[in-house]
Amino acid sequence: MRFRPSPSPAASEMTGRTSDDLRNEYGLINRERAGGGDPIGTVSDQNDIARELERRGEL
Numbered sequence: 740m741r742f743r744p745s746p747s748p749a750a751s752e753m754t755g756r757t758s759d760d761l762r763n764e765y766g767l768i769n770r771e772r773a774g775g776g777d778p779i780g781t782v783s784d785q786n787d788i789a790r791e792l793e794r795r796g797e798l
Contacts, residue, residue: 753788762797765789
């Protein structure tokens with residue numbers, strides 16, 4: 740497994756979104772993954788969301 744040292748470029752877009760929006764997106768990604776969605780792309784998206792929520796003190 741490869742770990743990125745920095746968040747994806749999409750992470751910078753997260754700063755303008757509410758924490759509730761980010762939590763909702765995280766939940767949607769969980770459901771997508773449970774249904775057989777693309778696990779590689781979605782895992783990195785979830786990690787970026789979790790990092791942003793952690794940075795905000797919301798996680």
